[in-house]
Amino acid sequence: MAVDPLIELRDVNKYFGTLHVLQDINLTVGRGEVVVVIGPSGSGKSTLCRTINRLETIESGYIAIDGKPLPEEGKGLAELRAEVGMVFQSFNLFAHKTVLANVSLAQLKVRRRKKDEADQRSRELLERVGLASQADKFPAQLSGGQQQRVAIARALAMDPKALLFDEPTSALDPEMINEVLEVMQQLAREGMTMVVVTHEMGFARSAANRVVFMSDGRVIEDRTPEDFFTHPESDRAKDFLSKILKH
Amino acid sequence: MDVLTENWSLYGKGFLGTVELTVYASILALVLGFVMASFRVAPVGSLRVIGTVWVAVLRNTPLTLLFFAVLLGLPRFGLVLPFQVFAVLALGCYTSAFICEALRSGINTVPTGQGEAARSLGMSFGQTLGNVVLPQAFRSVIPPVGSTLIALAKNSAIAGAFSVTELLGTYKTLNELGYSIIWTFVWIAVGYLIITLAISALFNVLEKRWGVAR
Ligand SMILES: Nc1ncnc2c1ncn2[C@@H]1O[C@H](COP(=O)(O)OP(=O)(O)O)[C@@H](O)[C@H]1O
Ligand SMILES: [Mg+2]
Numbered sequence: 001m002a003v004d005p006l007i008e009l010r011d012v013n014k015y016f017g018t019l020h021v022l023q024d025i026n027l028t029v030g031r032g033e034v035v036v037v038i039g040p041s042g043s044g045k046s047t048l049c050r051t052i053n054r055l056e057t058i059e060s061g062y063i064a065i066d067g068k069p070l071p072e073e074g075k076g077l078a079e080l081r082a083e084v085g086m087v088f089q090s091f092n093l094f095a096h097k098t099v100l101a102n103v104s105l106a107q108l109k110v111r112r113r114k115k116d117e118a119d120q121r122s123r124e125l126l127e128r129v130g131l132a133s134q135a136d137k138f139p140a141q142l143s144g145g146q147q148q149r150v151a152i153a154r155a156l157a158m159d160p161k162a163l164l165f166d167e168p169t170s171a172l173d174p175e176m177i178n179e180v181l182e183v184m185q186q187l188a189r190e191g192m193t194m195v196v197v198t199h200e201m202g203f204a205r206s207a208a209n210r211v212v213f214m215s216d217g218r219v220i221e222d223r224t225p226e227d228f229f230t231h232p233e234s235d236r237a238k239d240f241l242s243k244i245l246k247h
Numbered sequence: 248m249d250v251l252t253e254n255w256s257l258y259g260k261g262f263l264g265t266v267e268l269t270v271y272a273s274i275l276a277l278v279l280g281f282v283m284a285s286f287r288v289a290p291v292g293s294l295r296v297i298g299t300v301w302v303a304v305l306r307n308t309p310l311t312l313l314f315f316a317v318l319l320g321l322p323r324f325g326l327v328l329p330f331q332v333f334a335v336l337a338l339g340c341y342t343s344a345f346i347c348e349a350l351r352s353g354i355n356t357v358p359t360g361q362g363e364a365a366r367s368l369g370m371s372f373g374q375t376l377g378n379v380v381l382p383q384a385f386r387s388v389i390p391p392v393g394s395t396l397i398a399l400a401k402n403s404a405i406a407g408a409f410s411v412t413e414l415l416g417t418y419k420t421l422n423e424l425g426y427s428i429i430w431t432f433v434w435i436a437v438g439y440l441i442i443t444l445a446i447s448a449l450f451n452v453l454e455k456r457w458g459v460a461r
Contacts, residue, residue, distance in 0.1 A: 053367055073290070075371070082369025092360035096383050105378060106368035151364075158368055 005067075006031045006162055006193050007052060012061030014047060021047045022058070023217040029162070032191045036204040036225070039214035040240055045197040048214070049166045052195065053084045066161060082110050085155030089167040091147040093139035093154070099126065100135040103154045111158065118157075125153040129183050145176025149183055162193040169200060199244060205229065213237045250426040251434045257417055262438045264412035268334060268403040269442060273396050275339025280346025287351050288380075290372055298347065305344035310402055313337050318409050334406035342399045349395055353388035354380055386457055393450030397443045404439075414438045 007029040014022035021044045029035050037045050050056040051063065054070050054077060063070045065084060071077040094102050103122035107113045113121070126132050129149040139147055148168055155163055165184070169177040181203050188194060188207040198204065204211055204225050211228040213221040215236045221228060232238045251258060286298030305313070317337040318330065357380050365375040407416030414435055421431045 055363055055367060078366075078369045078371050080369075081367050084367075086364070086367040088360055088364065090358075090360050092358070092364035094361055094364070094379050095358075106365070106370055109374045109378060110369040154364075154368070 004031045005029070006033075006065065007195065008062070008064045009048075009052070010062040012051065012058050012063060014044075014051060014056060014058045021217050022051065025061070025217075025219055027212065027219060027222070029193060029195060031161075031193055033209045034188045034192075034194045034196065034207050035210050035212055036208040037195065037197045037212045037214060038199060038204065038240075039220075043214040044217040045214055046166050049086070049164045049195060049197055052164055053081045053086055055086075078110070082106070082158045083161045085158060085160035085163040087148070087151050087155055087163065087165045087168050089170050091139070091144070091151045091171070093147055093150055095139055098136050098138055099131065099142070099150050102139065102150055103157050106154070107157050121157060122153070125156050126150070128156075129153045130179070143176060144172045145179045148172065148176075148180045152180075152183055152187075156187075162195070163187070165194065165196040165198065167197050167199070169198065201229070201245070213240070215240070250421060250430045254417075254421060254424075254426075257420060258414075258434060258438065260412055261414040261417040261435075262441075264331075264416075265400070265403055265414040265438070266442060268331070268338065268406055268411070268413055269396075269400045269446075271335045272338035272342060272399055272403065275335060276342035276346050276396075276399065277392075279339065279343035280350060283343060283347040284350035284354065285376060287347065288354055288376070302344045302347055305341050306348070308341070310337070310341050311405055311408075313341050314405055314409055330409055330411050331406075334403070334409065334411045338399060338403055338406070341402070342395060345395045345398070346392060349388050349391040350384065352391070353384035353386075356387045357383045389450055389454045389457065393446060393453075396450075397446050400442045400446060401439060 005028045007027070009025050009027045012022055012025040013020070025048065027035075027048075037048065039045055047056055051058050052065075054063075065080060068080070071080055094105065097105065100119060100122050103125060104115070104118040107118035107121060108115060111118075123132060123135060126135055129152055131146060131149055131153070134142060134146060134150075139150070142150065152163075152168075168184070169180050172180065177200070181200060184194070184196070184203065185207050196203070196208070208225050210222060211225050212219055213228065213232075213234070213236075220234050221232065221237050228237070229241070232241055283298045283301050286294040287302070289295055289298075308316075314334070314337045318333045321328075321333065361379055361383075362375055365379045366372075370378070403413055404415040407413045410416075418428070418431050418435060422428060
């Protein structure tokens with residue numbers, strides 16, 4: 001599948017002080033591929049996600065998006081980030097702006113679209129995530145599931161080449177998880193390239209091309225979902241699966 | 248009691264002197280404080296150092312000492328300006344350190360995740376600060392900035408000791424003319440009250456208009 005690599009990480013190492021959070025990470029995500037990253041808490045999944053658009057810097061190694069190495073700083077970096085959307089566990093909507101303005105802001109400032117053009121695009125995207133009627137509300141007036149769908153629409157508004165999801169449903173009440181997963185399933189079907197950190201095994205089984213299992217800052221397994229769930233190779237993966245599949 | 252009516256123009260001049268000092272120094276303090284606060288949260292290390300040093304030096308120097316340094320020091324380097332301008336410089340720079348810290352604590356009330364979200368959409372540092380962080384920080388900084396400017400108004404009295412015309416300095420003349428020291432000071436205090444209450448009122452209006460969190 002990885003004939004046309006969109007995201008490439010080679011021998012990536014990252015430290016927080018003396019803590020070696022990412023150890024010789026090698027990962028390639030092909031265009032249109034959906035890669036689910038799972039692993040115990042503290043294994044470095046969020047950090048991995050954040051290094052891909054350089055919200056975290058790395059100490060050594062190579063990261064490239066669509067063949068171009070990540071720029072260090074400045075305009076080049078900002079341009080690259082516009083190409084790689086990110087959806088956070090805690091939604092991170094702009095609290096002082098309406099739902100519509102949340103989706104439009106970066107279109108105006110980064111893509112330099114005109115206001116009505118941006119707002120029209122925002123309304124289309126809100127329609128797509130099922131929130132057309134909420135455009136004029138503020139984030140605090142929405143449920144968690146609705147806020148996360150706005151966050152997805154906001155990321156899509158930049159027409160990104162890839163989307164990174166860092167535990168997008170972990171902060172949600174159980175009854176809201178599905179509405180967000182459905183939007184993500186839809187994106188996967190439409191061919192969006194996605195890296196998804198999640199513990200939603202149903203999503204991994206049905207939408208992922210590959211499952212990457214991380215533990216203690218290393219990629220331990222990188223295989224198809226069927227393979228991984230039915231025949232995990234490492235003891236750590238077996239142990240992890242037995243814990244999360246119990247409930 | 249007659250001290251006010253008989254010396255209306257002297258009081259008036261002093262009052263206006265204090266108002267001018269306060270207004271000009273406030274503008275300088277707000278602009279410099281804003282710039283320094285941006286420096287202190289900038290992604291560029293050298294800017295952060297400038298901001299940190301600025302605040303550390305000015306906030307920890309007694310204002311009187313700063314007045315001496317500016318009024319006696321700068322002319323040594325060939326910079327000769329009217330005393331009133333020197334006083335505005337000293338007051339404005341001194342107060343900018345406090346404004347900077349008030350702004351910075353306001354910036355810190357905005358969840359970092361919102362800044363990260365903005366950056367992950369490709370917004371630059373300046374765009375993130377201007378469109379996401381500061382508009383939200385602004386609400387929580389209105390009260391502390393108000394207090395800081397009230398302190399500035401009162402601190403302007405120090406300028407009188409450096410022969411700048413201002414309100415407190417009028418007492419010397421009035422005292423020499425033989426007026427009751429108590430009434431002289433009562434009217435001076437009233438003058439300061441008018442100024443500080445006006446600042447207070449202004450910031451109450453700002454807070455009503457923008458300070459309420461949605
Ligand atoms: N900003 C940070 N500073 C220091 N340590 C951090 C920071 N962020 C994460 N860590 C540490 O790095 C490790 C990996 O964290 P993280 O990537 O969030 O793991 P995961 O998302 O898999 O739970 C953890 O031990 C965590 O405590
Ligand atoms: Mg995490």
